[in-house]
Structures are given as structure tokens and as C-alpha cells.
Amino acid sequence: MLVLLARGVTRIVLISLVAGVIGATFVRLGPGFGASVQELDPRLSDATRAEIHRRNETGSDVPRYYLHWLASALHGDLGFSPTMQRPISELLRERAGITVAEVSEGAAAGAMLGFLLAVGLLGCSPAAASFLGGLGSSVALSVPAAVVALVCVWLDVNPTYAVAAAVLPHSFQFLAGVLRTSAASDHVLAARARGVGRIRILFLHVVAPVMGEVAAVSGMAISIAFGASIPIEAVCSRPGVGQLVWQAALSRDLPILVSMTVLIAIVTIGANTLTDIVVARNPERGSAR
């Protein structure tokens, strides 16, 4: 357990560091680096445009910039956003609450609903389960997160529902497969042969043995919910971290993009490592998965 945890932490640190370097390098090498919307102003002279371009090119020495960023980040300073003219840690503090609430509530609701639907399908005949499950998840997976966000705006409902809608088909698909495998196992057949009641079989013999995997869905759900939060916050004008990423991407804000790449890598790898640890504690089911 401790070895797994140590490996997980090492993985998180290493991948996050490399993600930051790659993020910074990509930003620097991008043909649009240093460009600004201001430069499109027809009133500006060529000299003024060149000056704006030169100013926007701060951070062009990637290794130096990144090492400096790392040293500051260890002291809680994530740098200064040139486009928003504010410290990044302050921006994150302001916005993190909204996104954390949205992502955690949306992921929990989506995963829970997916679980309930997957349990509900166990009561149907195999043909009906295959049809309903296949149709439902295909349609739900086919709607882009941005369109779900638009629907939320039209209906004037909380964007958390859009995050839940993005998580639901993935968690349902995963859990329906896991529960179907569990329901077809020998011990369930034996319990049925002994005349154990349906409800008892469902909770004690089908669901209970796969609780590790049910919990592991949280890792997957957080990663999906975080990805979905970007278009959802952008479309719904929610001042969260997803919207910050969107604005930073549009304005090519190098410090924000690097900080967000590292932070998002930490969150998603952390969630996935948690999933791996939970599944590893239940090796038989893990291998079945």
C-alpha cells in the first residue's frame, strides 16, 4: 500500500513537472506567441505594434522562465498574469471555489446517477438492458459538453447539471459493465440456487464485491468533470478556473497556461492514482476490469 502510494506521488510529481516544461515550450514555440489582440488595432503604427509584440514576448527563455516559476511556486507564488494584471494565485483563490464545488458536485451527481441507472438495468432482461443501455449512453455521449452548457443556459439551471450530464454516460457505461460481470459470476448463481432474495443478492452479492470499482469511478469522474468544466464555464460565463483557462488560452497568457497545466496534471493524475490504488486493493476485480 505504502509502495503504491510512494509510486503514485513520484508519478504525480514527475509527470506534473514535465507537463509544465512541455506546456511552457509549446507556448513559446507556438507561431502565435507574443501576438496580441491590441496589435489588430488599425490606428497603431508599425513601431507601436512591434513594441507591443516585444513586451508580450516576456518569458521567451523557457528553461529560465520555468525554473524561476518552479522556485516561486514552491513558495506559493504562481507568478503574475500579464493579461489580467493580477497575481495568478489570487485569481485561482477567487475562482477555485466555484470550480471545485461545480466539479465535485457534478462528478458526484453524475457518478451516483450512473450507478443507480446501472443497478436499475440489472433488473431488466439482457436484451432490454443492452438496448436501453446502448441507446442511452450512445445518445448521452454524443452531445458535446458545450451544447449541454447551452441547454443549461436556455433552461436557466445551474451549470453543475451540465457537468453531471457530461460525467453520467461515462460512469454509467463503466459501472454497467462492472455490475453485469459481477451479476454473471458463479457466487451469484449459487446464491440464486439457494433461494436468496433478489434484493439481498443485488446488494450483498452483486454490488458489495465491486464497491472498490464503484468508488474508483470517482477518479474517472473528476477527470471528466474537470475537462467538461472548461466549455461549460466558458459558455455559461461562470467565473471559475475553467473560464480562466479559456481566457488564458485566448489571450496566450503564458504564466497562467503553465500554472494551469501543472495544477490540472496534479489534480487528474492524483485522481487517477487514487483510482489505481483502490483497484489494486481489490486485485481480482481489478484484473477483471
Added chain:
Amino acid sequence: MIRVLTVAAYATLLLSVLACVAPTVLTRSSYQQQDRENTNAAPSARFPLGTDDLGRDRFTRLVYGARTSLLLACAAALLSTGIATLVGGIAGWIGGGVERTVLWGIDLFISLPWLFLLLSVRALLPFDVSPGSSLAITFLLLGLLGWASPARIVRARVRSFVTSDFVLQARACGSSGIRLFVRQVLPNMRPVLMAQFFVSLPLFVLSEANLGVLGLGVAEPLPSLGSLLRELQQYSVLNSRPWAVLPAVVLTCVVASLYTLVSRSEARQ
């Protein structure tokens, strides 16, 4: 019931293929032709889905938009499957340190949310590009960033072939190295590669749609399913022109059909 669903999926995709191959069979108009006398017109015999705020035929733009999105997704899926074959194949075939390094790189790509990666990289490229360039940029982005998940599957498959009987026999016959990989392993990888190609298609159509809604997809006047959805951000459109929602319906039907056929194919295997 499942058969009905499969037939409906095939029919939807057949129409989409028709839109890709011969859009002129479905519509005679041009997707960029503007009729200033008929802006925001309601559906009529001349304009089956009405016109947009520039007087362009919505139906024509939908047909050409579907063509753009599907061709783009096919090309990107081909590119990403090719890269996955190369990267995953090399990792699985060579093994050892190379395999560990590649797996590590795959972990890195997979750890970042797909849309975040797409947005960040797309934002680094110039925004004021021609429609053709924006199409190429979107295609390259999807193709170059979408290889990680398929590469992991390809690696696992190649790894299982390394110790298989037919590879052992080929080695015994004197075949080795790249020749052995290309002549013996690669042909046996075809089902896996085909599956990865078809699994990537709906994902790329959806990604293009998300990029399009956020204004980072294919540039105007070239239509795509994603860029057609941008109009829906003007929330009054739904009340005054509900038919404008049709691109979203078409997108959902096409992607759901792709998912249905992929899951049917997986179930059959």
C-alpha cells in the same frame, strides 16, 4: 429493437457519407452565397431550413458542415491511428526502457483533460488564418494530440505478439527486426487498428464541435457542425428560429450512430 437501432445508425451514416461524397446531390446552392434580401428567413421551398443572418441557406451549410466535420474527423483519426501504430508498435516491439519511456509519455498525454490540451495548443496558433488553414490546423491538432489512448492499446497488442507462436516460427525461419514486424505483426494488428480508427471518429467529431462552439474550430465562411453551433450562443435564436437547433440534432445523431456501430462491433467480437 437492437436491429432497428443498427439499421437507423447505418441509414444516418449513409446520408452523412452522401453529404461527404456528393453534397451537390442534396443541395444545389453554395454554402457561402449570401441573399441579402432574405436574411433570417423562415423555412420555405427555396430554403428548407431558412437562412442565417447573412442570408445564407442553412440547409446547404448543414450539408457542407457535416461534410467538413466528418472528413476532418476521418483524416484526424487516420493520422492519430498512424502515430499510435508507430509509437505503440515501437514501444511494444522493442520493450525495456523504450517501452517504459513511451508509456510514461502516454500517461502524460492522458493525464491532461483532452479539451484543455486542445484549447491550449490551438490558442498558440494564429487566430486570423484562412478557412483552409484553420481546417488544416484543426485536423493536425486532433490527429497529433489524439494518439495516446490508441497507442497504449497498440503497445499491449504488439507485446502479446512478441511471444506468440507465429512470431517465434518466423524468427526460426530467419526473419527479424523491421521485416518481421512489418510482414508478420502489422497485418495481424489490422482489427485493432480498425477498431481504434472507428473509436476515434466520434471523439474527434465531438472535439471539433466543442472547439467550434468556443470559436477555435474551422473559420468562417467554411461551415462545420461545430461552427454552426456557435449561432446558438445567441440565446434568443431558439425562441425566434427553433430550426437553428438542427445542426445540434444532426451532430448528436451522427455521433450516436458512430457509437452504436462501434459498440455493436465490439459486442460481436
